[in-house]
Amino acid sequence: MKYPYAVCLVFLLLFAYFAPVPATRELNLSAHTRSSTRVVDSVTTKRLLRAHSSGKEEGTEQEEQRGISINVPSLEKISKIFTSSKTTELKGKLMADEALDSAFETLKLSNMRISSHDFVETKMVAKLLSSRNFKVWSQHAVKINKEDPYGAMLTTLTNVFGEKNVAIMILVGKLSRNSRDVAKKLEKAQFYKWYVVDKYKTADEVFTNVLNADRNTIHGYAREKAIWGDYFKYIMDTVMKY
CATH class of the missing domain: 1.20.5 (Single alpha-helices involved in coiled-coils or other helix-helix interfaces)
Structure with a gap:
Protein backbone atom coordinates (compact mmCIF):
# COMPACT_ATOMS: atom_id res chain seq x y z
CA MET A 1 0.00 0.00 0.00
CA ASN A 71 -11.87 87.85 -55.92
CA VAL A 72 -9.93 88.05 -59.22
CA PRO A 73 -12.96 88.81 -61.42
CA SER A 74 -14.05 91.37 -58.85
CA LEU A 75 -10.68 93.12 -59.07
CA GLU A 76 -10.80 93.02 -62.86
CA LYS A 77 -14.29 94.48 -62.79
CA ILE A 78 -13.19 97.29 -60.48
CA SER A 79 -10.19 97.97 -62.73
CA LYS A 80 -12.41 98.17 -65.82
CA ILE A 81 -14.82 100.50 -64.06
CA PHE A 82 -11.93 102.72 -62.99
CA THR A 83 -10.45 102.73 -66.52
CA SER A 84 -13.82 103.49 -68.06
CA SER A 85 -14.33 106.31 -65.58
CA LYS A 86 -10.95 107.88 -66.39
CA THR A 87 -11.58 107.56 -70.13
CA THR A 88 -14.98 109.20 -69.77
CA GLU A 89 -13.38 111.99 -67.75
CA LEU A 90 -10.78 112.62 -70.47
CA LYS A 91 -13.39 112.61 -73.23
CA GLY A 92 -15.40 115.11 -71.21
CA LYS A 93 -12.54 117.61 -71.49
CA LEU A 94 -12.84 117.75 -75.27
CA MET A 95 -15.38 119.74 -77.23
CA ALA A 96 -17.27 117.75 -79.84
CA ASP A 97 -15.66 119.55 -82.79
CA GLU A 98 -12.35 120.49 -81.17
CA ALA A 99 -9.44 120.54 -83.62
CA LEU A 100 -6.82 117.81 -83.25
CA ASP A 101 -4.00 120.24 -82.47
CA SER A 102 -6.09 121.79 -79.70
CA ALA A 103 -7.23 118.39 -78.42
CA PHE A 104 -3.59 117.29 -78.24
CA GLU A 105 -2.93 120.22 -75.90
CA THR A 106 -6.13 119.73 -73.91
CA LEU A 107 -5.22 116.12 -73.15
CA LYS A 108 -1.72 117.27 -72.14
CA LEU A 109 -0.06 115.00 -74.68
CA SER A 110 2.38 117.76 -75.59
CA ASN A 111 3.77 117.45 -72.06
CA MET A 112 4.88 113.88 -72.73
CA ARG A 113 8.40 113.84 -74.12
CA ILE A 114 9.66 111.36 -76.69
CA SER A 115 13.36 112.22 -76.56
CA SER A 116 16.18 112.78 -74.12
CA HIS A 117 19.20 114.88 -75.13
CA ASP A 118 17.88 115.02 -78.71
CA PHE A 119 17.67 111.22 -78.91
CA VAL A 120 14.25 109.64 -79.43
CA GLU A 121 13.77 107.04 -76.70
CA THR A 122 11.85 103.83 -77.42
CA LYS A 123 10.34 103.64 -73.91
CA MET A 124 9.13 107.24 -74.05
CA VAL A 125 7.52 106.68 -77.44
CA ALA A 126 5.79 103.50 -76.26
CA LYS A 127 4.53 105.31 -73.18
CA LEU A 128 3.04 108.11 -75.30
CA LEU A 129 1.45 105.93 -77.98
CA SER A 130 -0.02 103.45 -75.48
CA SER A 131 -1.26 106.05 -72.99
CA ARG A 132 -4.97 106.44 -72.24
CA ASN A 133 -4.75 110.10 -73.27
CA PHE A 134 -3.40 109.17 -76.70
CA LYS A 135 -6.11 106.56 -77.20
CA VAL A 136 -8.80 109.13 -76.36
CA TRP A 137 -7.13 111.56 -78.76
CA SER A 138 -7.04 108.97 -81.58
CA GLN A 139 -10.74 108.20 -80.98
CA HIS A 140 -11.44 111.92 -81.26
CA ALA A 141 -9.49 111.95 -84.55
CA VAL A 142 -11.71 109.19 -85.95
CA LYS A 143 -14.77 111.11 -84.81
CA ILE A 144 -13.92 114.43 -86.48
CA ASN A 145 -12.02 113.05 -89.49
CA LYS A 146 -13.56 109.78 -90.59
CA GLU A 147 -11.89 109.77 -94.03
CA ASP A 148 -8.26 109.94 -92.91
CA PRO A 149 -7.88 110.02 -89.12
CA TYR A 150 -4.28 108.79 -89.09
CA GLY A 151 -3.26 111.29 -91.73
CA ALA A 152 -4.72 114.04 -89.53
CA MET A 153 -2.96 112.62 -86.48
CA LEU A 154 0.33 112.52 -88.41
CA THR A 155 -0.02 116.22 -89.25
CA THR A 156 -0.50 117.15 -85.59
CA LEU A 157 2.39 114.98 -84.44
CA THR A 158 4.62 116.56 -87.10
CA ASN A 159 3.62 120.04 -85.94
CA VAL A 160 4.56 119.14 -82.36
CA PHE A 161 7.69 116.99 -82.75
CA GLY A 162 8.98 117.61 -86.28
CA GLU A 163 8.89 115.31 -89.31
CA LYS A 164 12.20 113.54 -88.71
CA ASN A 165 11.43 112.81 -85.05
CA VAL A 166 7.97 111.53 -85.99
CA ALA A 167 9.54 109.19 -88.56
CA ILE A 168 11.91 107.84 -85.91
CA MET A 169 9.07 107.73 -83.37
CA ILE A 170 7.07 105.52 -85.72
CA LEU A 171 10.09 103.28 -86.33
CA VAL A 172 10.79 102.62 -82.64
CA GLY A 173 7.07 102.54 -81.81
CA LYS A 174 6.82 99.34 -83.85
CA LEU A 175 9.29 97.68 -81.47
CA SER A 176 6.91 97.75 -78.51
CA ARG A 177 3.91 95.43 -78.31
CA ASN A 178 1.76 98.12 -76.68
CA SER A 179 2.37 100.71 -79.40
CA ARG A 180 3.01 98.54 -82.46
CA ASP A 181 -0.49 98.68 -83.98
CA VAL A 182 -0.90 102.45 -83.89
CA ALA A 183 2.71 102.94 -85.07
CA LYS A 184 2.08 100.78 -88.14
CA LYS A 185 -1.06 102.76 -89.00
CA LEU A 186 0.83 106.02 -88.64
CA GLU A 187 3.64 104.63 -90.80
CA LYS A 188 1.16 103.78 -93.54
CA ALA A 189 -0.17 107.36 -93.44
CA GLN A 190 3.37 108.75 -93.45
CA PHE A 191 4.55 106.70 -96.41
CA TYR A 192 1.41 107.63 -98.34
CA LYS A 193 2.12 111.32 -97.68
CA TRP A 194 5.72 110.98 -98.81
CA TYR A 195 4.84 109.13 -101.99
CA VAL A 196 1.58 110.77 -103.07
CA VAL A 197 1.65 114.26 -101.54
CA ASP A 198 5.37 115.06 -101.28
CA LYS A 199 6.23 113.13 -104.46
CA TYR A 200 9.24 111.41 -102.94
CA LYS A 201 9.54 108.63 -105.48
CA THR A 202 12.77 107.21 -104.09
CA ALA A 203 13.94 106.26 -100.62
CA ASP A 204 17.07 108.34 -101.19
CA GLU A 205 14.97 111.51 -101.39
CA VAL A 206 13.46 110.80 -97.99
CA PHE A 207 16.88 109.96 -96.57
CA THR A 208 18.22 113.34 -97.69
CA ASN A 209 15.22 115.69 -97.47
CA VAL A 210 13.37 114.34 -94.42
CA LEU A 211 15.98 112.54 -92.35
CA ASN A 212 18.71 115.07 -93.17
CA ALA A 213 21.34 112.37 -93.54
CA ASP A 214 24.15 111.87 -96.04
CA ARG A 215 23.34 109.09 -98.46
CA ASN A 216 27.04 108.41 -99.02
CA THR A 217 27.44 107.39 -95.39
CA ILE A 218 24.10 105.60 -94.98
CA HIS A 219 25.62 102.79 -92.91
CA GLY A 220 26.50 105.29 -90.21
CA TYR A 221 22.81 106.02 -89.51
CA ALA A 222 21.16 102.91 -88.07
CA ARG A 223 17.66 104.30 -87.55
CA GLU A 224 17.64 106.43 -90.68
CA LYS A 225 18.83 103.43 -92.69
CA ALA A 226 15.98 101.31 -91.26
CA ILE A 227 13.42 103.97 -92.28
CA TRP A 228 15.06 104.16 -95.71
CA GLY A 229 14.70 100.37 -96.07
CA ASP A 230 11.05 100.35 -94.97
CA TYR A 231 10.15 103.15 -97.38
CA PHE A 232 12.05 101.46 -100.21
CA LYS A 233 9.96 98.33 -99.65
CA TYR A 234 6.78 100.44 -99.60
CA ILE A 235 7.71 101.98 -102.97
CA MET A 236 8.44 98.58 -104.51
CA ASP A 237 5.14 97.15 -103.22
CA THR A 238 3.25 100.20 -104.54
CA VAL A 239 4.89 100.00 -107.98
CA MET A 240 4.28 96.26 -108.24
CA LYS A 241 0.67 96.75 -107.17
CA TYR A 242 -0.11 99.33 -109.83
Missing part, protein backbone atom coordinates in the same frame (compact mmCIF):
# COMPACT_ATOMS: atom_id res chain seq x y z
CA LYS A 2 2.91 2.34 0.56
CA TYR A 3 3.99 2.22 -3.08
CA PRO A 4 0.71 3.51 -4.59
CA TYR A 5 0.59 6.19 -1.89
CA ALA A 6 4.06 7.38 -2.84
CA VAL A 7 3.07 7.48 -6.51
CA CYS A 8 0.02 9.59 -5.73
CA LEU A 9 2.09 11.96 -3.63
CA VAL A 10 4.58 12.43 -6.45
CA PHE A 11 1.74 13.01 -8.92
CA LEU A 12 0.19 15.68 -6.68
CA LEU A 13 3.52 17.43 -6.29
CA LEU A 14 4.06 17.46 -10.05
CA PHE A 15 0.56 18.80 -10.64
CA ALA A 16 1.05 21.55 -8.08
CA TYR A 17 4.36 22.51 -9.72
CA PHE A 18 3.12 22.64 -13.29
CA ALA A 19 -0.40 24.01 -12.68
CA PRO A 20 0.59 27.79 -12.34
CA VAL A 21 2.46 27.79 -15.68
CA PRO A 22 -0.61 28.07 -17.96
CA ALA A 23 -2.02 30.79 -15.72
CA THR A 24 1.23 32.76 -15.99
CA ARG A 25 1.31 32.32 -19.74
CA GLU A 26 -2.27 33.42 -20.00
CA LEU A 27 -1.55 36.47 -17.88
CA ASN A 28 1.48 37.35 -19.96
CA LEU A 29 -0.46 36.79 -23.19
CA SER A 30 -3.26 38.98 -21.89
CA ALA A 31 -0.82 41.74 -20.99
CA HIS A 32 0.88 41.44 -24.36
CA THR A 33 -2.50 41.58 -26.11
CA ARG A 34 -3.50 44.70 -24.21
CA SER A 35 -0.14 46.29 -25.06
CA SER A 36 -0.52 45.39 -28.74
CA THR A 37 -4.05 46.74 -28.70
CA ARG A 38 -2.82 50.03 -27.26
CA VAL A 39 -0.14 50.27 -29.97
CA VAL A 40 -2.68 49.57 -32.71
CA ASP A 41 -5.11 52.04 -31.16
CA SER A 42 -2.35 54.65 -30.97
CA VAL A 43 -1.31 54.13 -34.60
CA THR A 44 -4.92 54.20 -35.75
CA THR A 45 -5.57 57.38 -33.78
CA LYS A 46 -2.51 59.08 -35.27
CA ARG A 47 -3.57 58.07 -38.78
CA LEU A 48 -7.06 59.40 -38.18
CA LEU A 49 -5.65 62.66 -36.85
CA ARG A 50 -3.36 62.98 -39.86
CA ALA A 51 -6.21 62.26 -42.23
CA HIS A 52 -8.40 64.78 -40.44
CA SER A 53 -5.65 67.38 -40.45
CA SER A 54 -4.91 66.72 -44.13
CA GLY A 55 -8.59 67.00 -44.91
CA LYS A 56 -8.77 70.34 -43.12
CA GLU A 57 -5.70 71.61 -44.97
CA GLU A 58 -7.11 70.50 -48.33
CA GLY A 59 -10.42 72.05 -47.44
CA THR A 60 -8.73 75.29 -46.42
CA GLU A 61 -6.66 75.29 -49.60
CA GLN A 62 -9.76 74.71 -51.71
CA GLU A 63 -11.56 77.49 -49.88
CA GLU A 64 -8.60 79.82 -50.47
CA GLN A 65 -8.55 78.87 -54.15
CA ARG A 66 -12.27 79.50 -54.36
CA GLY A 67 -11.70 82.81 -52.64
CA ILE A 68 -9.05 83.74 -55.19
CA SER A 69 -11.23 82.71 -58.12
CA ILE A 70 -14.02 84.82 -56.70
Whole structure:
Protein backbone atom coordinates (compact mmCIF):
# COMPACT_ATOMS: atom_id res chain seq x y z
CA MET A 1 0.00 0.00 0.00
CA LYS A 2 2.91 2.34 0.56
CA TYR A 3 3.99 2.22 -3.08
CA PRO A 4 0.71 3.51 -4.59
CA TYR A 5 0.59 6.19 -1.89
CA ALA A 6 4.06 7.38 -2.84
CA VAL A 7 3.07 7.48 -6.51
CA CYS A 8 0.02 9.59 -5.73
CA LEU A 9 2.09 11.96 -3.63
CA VAL A 10 4.58 12.43 -6.45
CA PHE A 11 1.74 13.01 -8.92
CA LEU A 12 0.19 15.68 -6.68
CA LEU A 13 3.52 17.43 -6.29
CA LEU A 14 4.06 17.46 -10.05
CA PHE A 15 0.56 18.80 -10.64
CA ALA A 16 1.05 21.55 -8.08
CA TYR A 17 4.36 22.51 -9.72
CA PHE A 18 3.12 22.64 -13.29
CA ALA A 19 -0.40 24.01 -12.68
CA PRO A 20 0.59 27.79 -12.34
CA VAL A 21 2.46 27.79 -15.68
CA PRO A 22 -0.61 28.07 -17.96
CA ALA A 23 -2.02 30.79 -15.72
CA THR A 24 1.23 32.76 -15.99
CA ARG A 25 1.31 32.32 -19.74
CA GLU A 26 -2.27 33.42 -20.00
CA LEU A 27 -1.55 36.47 -17.88
CA ASN A 28 1.48 37.35 -19.96
CA LEU A 29 -0.46 36.79 -23.19
CA SER A 30 -3.26 38.98 -21.89
CA ALA A 31 -0.82 41.74 -20.99
CA HIS A 32 0.88 41.44 -24.36
CA THR A 33 -2.50 41.58 -26.11
CA ARG A 34 -3.50 44.70 -24.21
CA SER A 35 -0.14 46.29 -25.06
CA SER A 36 -0.52 45.39 -28.74
CA THR A 37 -4.05 46.74 -28.70
CA ARG A 38 -2.82 50.03 -27.26
CA VAL A 39 -0.14 50.27 -29.97
CA VAL A 40 -2.68 49.57 -32.71
CA ASP A 41 -5.11 52.04 -31.16
CA SER A 42 -2.35 54.65 -30.97
CA VAL A 43 -1.31 54.13 -34.60
CA THR A 44 -4.92 54.20 -35.75
CA THR A 45 -5.57 57.38 -33.78
CA LYS A 46 -2.51 59.08 -35.27
CA ARG A 47 -3.57 58.07 -38.78
CA LEU A 48 -7.06 59.40 -38.18
CA LEU A 49 -5.65 62.66 -36.85
CA ARG A 50 -3.36 62.98 -39.86
CA ALA A 51 -6.21 62.26 -42.23
CA HIS A 52 -8.40 64.78 -40.44
CA SER A 53 -5.65 67.38 -40.45
CA SER A 54 -4.91 66.72 -44.13
CA GLY A 55 -8.59 67.00 -44.91
CA LYS A 56 -8.77 70.34 -43.12
CA GLU A 57 -5.70 71.61 -44.97
CA GLU A 58 -7.11 70.50 -48.33
CA GLY A 59 -10.42 72.05 -47.44
CA THR A 60 -8.73 75.29 -46.42
CA GLU A 61 -6.66 75.29 -49.60
CA GLN A 62 -9.76 74.71 -51.71
CA GLU A 63 -11.56 77.49 -49.88
CA GLU A 64 -8.60 79.82 -50.47
CA GLN A 65 -8.55 78.87 -54.15
CA ARG A 66 -12.27 79.50 -54.36
CA GLY A 67 -11.70 82.81 -52.64
CA ILE A 68 -9.05 83.74 -55.19
CA SER A 69 -11.23 82.71 -58.12
CA ILE A 70 -14.02 84.82 -56.70
CA ASN A 71 -11.87 87.85 -55.92
CA VAL A 72 -9.93 88.05 -59.22
CA PRO A 73 -12.96 88.81 -61.42
CA SER A 74 -14.05 91.37 -58.85
CA LEU A 75 -10.68 93.12 -59.07
CA GLU A 76 -10.80 93.02 -62.86
CA LYS A 77 -14.29 94.48 -62.79
CA ILE A 78 -13.19 97.29 -60.48
CA SER A 79 -10.19 97.97 -62.73
CA LYS A 80 -12.41 98.17 -65.82
CA ILE A 81 -14.82 100.50 -64.06
CA PHE A 82 -11.93 102.72 -62.99
CA THR A 83 -10.45 102.73 -66.52
CA SER A 84 -13.82 103.49 -68.06
CA SER A 85 -14.33 106.31 -65.58
CA LYS A 86 -10.95 107.88 -66.39
CA THR A 87 -11.58 107.56 -70.13
CA THR A 88 -14.98 109.20 -69.77
CA GLU A 89 -13.38 111.99 -67.75
CA LEU A 90 -10.78 112.62 -70.47
CA LYS A 91 -13.39 112.61 -73.23
CA GLY A 92 -15.40 115.11 -71.21
CA LYS A 93 -12.54 117.61 -71.49
CA LEU A 94 -12.84 117.75 -75.27
CA MET A 95 -15.38 119.74 -77.23
CA ALA A 96 -17.27 117.75 -79.84
CA ASP A 97 -15.66 119.55 -82.79
CA GLU A 98 -12.35 120.49 -81.17
CA ALA A 99 -9.44 120.54 -83.62
CA LEU A 100 -6.82 117.81 -83.25
CA ASP A 101 -4.00 120.24 -82.47
CA SER A 102 -6.09 121.79 -79.70
CA ALA A 103 -7.23 118.39 -78.42
CA PHE A 104 -3.59 117.29 -78.24
CA GLU A 105 -2.93 120.22 -75.90
CA THR A 106 -6.13 119.73 -73.91
CA LEU A 107 -5.22 116.12 -73.15
CA LYS A 108 -1.72 117.27 -72.14
CA LEU A 109 -0.06 115.00 -74.68
CA SER A 110 2.38 117.76 -75.59
CA ASN A 111 3.77 117.45 -72.06
CA MET A 112 4.88 113.88 -72.73
CA ARG A 113 8.40 113.84 -74.12
CA ILE A 114 9.66 111.36 -76.69
CA SER A 115 13.36 112.22 -76.56
CA SER A 116 16.18 112.78 -74.12
CA HIS A 117 19.20 114.88 -75.13
CA ASP A 118 17.88 115.02 -78.71
CA PHE A 119 17.67 111.22 -78.91
CA VAL A 120 14.25 109.64 -79.43
CA GLU A 121 13.77 107.04 -76.70
CA THR A 122 11.85 103.83 -77.42
CA LYS A 123 10.34 103.64 -73.91
CA MET A 124 9.13 107.24 -74.05
CA VAL A 125 7.52 106.68 -77.44
CA ALA A 126 5.79 103.50 -76.26
CA LYS A 127 4.53 105.31 -73.18
CA LEU A 128 3.04 108.11 -75.30
CA LEU A 129 1.45 105.93 -77.98
CA SER A 130 -0.02 103.45 -75.48
CA SER A 131 -1.26 106.05 -72.99
CA ARG A 132 -4.97 106.44 -72.24
CA ASN A 133 -4.75 110.10 -73.27
CA PHE A 134 -3.40 109.17 -76.70
CA LYS A 135 -6.11 106.56 -77.20
CA VAL A 136 -8.80 109.13 -76.36
CA TRP A 137 -7.13 111.56 -78.76
CA SER A 138 -7.04 108.97 -81.58
CA GLN A 139 -10.74 108.20 -80.98
CA HIS A 140 -11.44 111.92 -81.26
CA ALA A 141 -9.49 111.95 -84.55
CA VAL A 142 -11.71 109.19 -85.95
CA LYS A 143 -14.77 111.11 -84.81
CA ILE A 144 -13.92 114.43 -86.48
CA ASN A 145 -12.02 113.05 -89.49
CA LYS A 146 -13.56 109.78 -90.59
CA GLU A 147 -11.89 109.77 -94.03
CA ASP A 148 -8.26 109.94 -92.91
CA PRO A 149 -7.88 110.02 -89.12
CA TYR A 150 -4.28 108.79 -89.09
CA GLY A 151 -3.26 111.29 -91.73
CA ALA A 152 -4.72 114.04 -89.53
CA MET A 153 -2.96 112.62 -86.48
CA LEU A 154 0.33 112.52 -88.41
CA THR A 155 -0.02 116.22 -89.25
CA THR A 156 -0.50 117.15 -85.59
CA LEU A 157 2.39 114.98 -84.44
CA THR A 158 4.62 116.56 -87.10
CA ASN A 159 3.62 120.04 -85.94
CA VAL A 160 4.56 119.14 -82.36
CA PHE A 161 7.69 116.99 -82.75
CA GLY A 162 8.98 117.61 -86.28
CA GLU A 163 8.89 115.31 -89.31
CA LYS A 164 12.20 113.54 -88.71
CA ASN A 165 11.43 112.81 -85.05
CA VAL A 166 7.97 111.53 -85.99
CA ALA A 167 9.54 109.19 -88.56
CA ILE A 168 11.91 107.84 -85.91
CA MET A 169 9.07 107.73 -83.37
CA ILE A 170 7.07 105.52 -85.72
CA LEU A 171 10.09 103.28 -86.33
CA VAL A 172 10.79 102.62 -82.64
CA GLY A 173 7.07 102.54 -81.81
CA LYS A 174 6.82 99.34 -83.85
CA LEU A 175 9.29 97.68 -81.47
CA SER A 176 6.91 97.75 -78.51
CA ARG A 177 3.91 95.43 -78.31
CA ASN A 178 1.76 98.12 -76.68
CA SER A 179 2.37 100.71 -79.40
CA ARG A 180 3.01 98.54 -82.46
CA ASP A 181 -0.49 98.68 -83.98
CA VAL A 182 -0.90 102.45 -83.89
CA ALA A 183 2.71 102.94 -85.07
CA LYS A 184 2.08 100.78 -88.14
CA LYS A 185 -1.06 102.76 -89.00
CA LEU A 186 0.83 106.02 -88.64
CA GLU A 187 3.64 104.63 -90.80
CA LYS A 188 1.16 103.78 -93.54
CA ALA A 189 -0.17 107.36 -93.44
CA GLN A 190 3.37 108.75 -93.45
CA PHE A 191 4.55 106.70 -96.41
CA TYR A 192 1.41 107.63 -98.34
CA LYS A 193 2.12 111.32 -97.68
CA TRP A 194 5.72 110.98 -98.81
CA TYR A 195 4.84 109.13 -101.99
CA VAL A 196 1.58 110.77 -103.07
CA VAL A 197 1.65 114.26 -101.54
CA ASP A 198 5.37 115.06 -101.28
CA LYS A 199 6.23 113.13 -104.46
CA TYR A 200 9.24 111.41 -102.94
CA LYS A 201 9.54 108.63 -105.48
CA THR A 202 12.77 107.21 -104.09
CA ALA A 203 13.94 106.26 -100.62
CA ASP A 204 17.07 108.34 -101.19
CA GLU A 205 14.97 111.51 -101.39
CA VAL A 206 13.46 110.80 -97.99
CA PHE A 207 16.88 109.96 -96.57
CA THR A 208 18.22 113.34 -97.69
CA ASN A 209 15.22 115.69 -97.47
CA VAL A 210 13.37 114.34 -94.42
CA LEU A 211 15.98 112.54 -92.35
CA ASN A 212 18.71 115.07 -93.17
CA ALA A 213 21.34 112.37 -93.54
CA ASP A 214 24.15 111.87 -96.04
CA ARG A 215 23.34 109.09 -98.46
CA ASN A 216 27.04 108.41 -99.02
CA THR A 217 27.44 107.39 -95.39
CA ILE A 218 24.10 105.60 -94.98
CA HIS A 219 25.62 102.79 -92.91
CA GLY A 220 26.50 105.29 -90.21
CA TYR A 221 22.81 106.02 -89.51
CA ALA A 222 21.16 102.91 -88.07
CA ARG A 223 17.66 104.30 -87.55
CA GLU A 224 17.64 106.43 -90.68
CA LYS A 225 18.83 103.43 -92.69
CA ALA A 226 15.98 101.31 -91.26
CA ILE A 227 13.42 103.97 -92.28
CA TRP A 228 15.06 104.16 -95.71
CA GLY A 229 14.70 100.37 -96.07
CA ASP A 230 11.05 100.35 -94.97
CA TYR A 231 10.15 103.15 -97.38
CA PHE A 232 12.05 101.46 -100.21
CA LYS A 233 9.96 98.33 -99.65
CA TYR A 234 6.78 100.44 -99.60
CA ILE A 235 7.71 101.98 -102.97
CA MET A 236 8.44 98.58 -104.51
CA ASP A 237 5.14 97.15 -103.22
CA THR A 238 3.25 100.20 -104.54
CA VAL A 239 4.89 100.00 -107.98
CA MET A 240 4.28 96.26 -108.24
CA LYS A 241 0.67 96.75 -107.17
CA TYR A 242 -0.11 99.33 -109.83
